[in-house]
Amino acid sequence: MAVLSGLHVSPEFPAMLERIDALGGALEADADAAEELGRLTEDVARALFGAGVVAAALPQSLGGYEFSPRQLIETVERVSYHDSAAGWTMMALQLMTGTTAAYVDALRRPTCSRMSRVGTTRCWPGTAPGPAGPSRWRVAIW
Known part of the structure; x- marks a missing residue:
């Protein structure tokens, strides 16, 4: 596997996977309720936020973990293992927060x-x- 020069690989990644696995029971327990609501339950959303999943794609300069693409994919995969809809939601959120943060950073230094x-x-x-x-x-x- 080729390693790209300058690609940040976060040391927080193993701990993130452990935190996601610790939430596994809650994700699985609320999956049917989330399906009925058409969105994550408040408890699951708060738990994922508290575990730092929302900050996975954010750059370090904005308080995030700045996960590498491989780390982001594995993060979404791990959440999806417990609840596929929650995984999809986190994937979409990472796309939006990470992309937006890239442009915000560009605005700081146009x-x-x-x-x-x-x-x-x-x-x-x-x-x-x-x-x-x-x-x-x-x-x-x-």
Whole structure:
């Protein structure tokens, strides 16, 4: 297996898997209720948040664990083992939080290679409708 230079591999990963396994009974017990609700139960959502699963894809600079892609896949796999719908929810959440965080980080240090300044009020990678925010920079996620 090739290792990419500069790819962060979080040392928190083994502990995360242990925390997910500790929640396994709760995930399995609430699976039918979540199916009926069409969303995770409040208890399971809070437990996954408390276990740090929500922070798996976030960069360290934003308080996350910055898991590598392999670690993220295994995290979702482990949650899915206990409840497939909870795993899918965590996968979708990781996609959104990780992607959004990547753009937030770009806003902290905008560069011409990733963004273009337009007039005096906007900057974006690509096109997006809407006004620029208070920082005078705007991000489009497509």
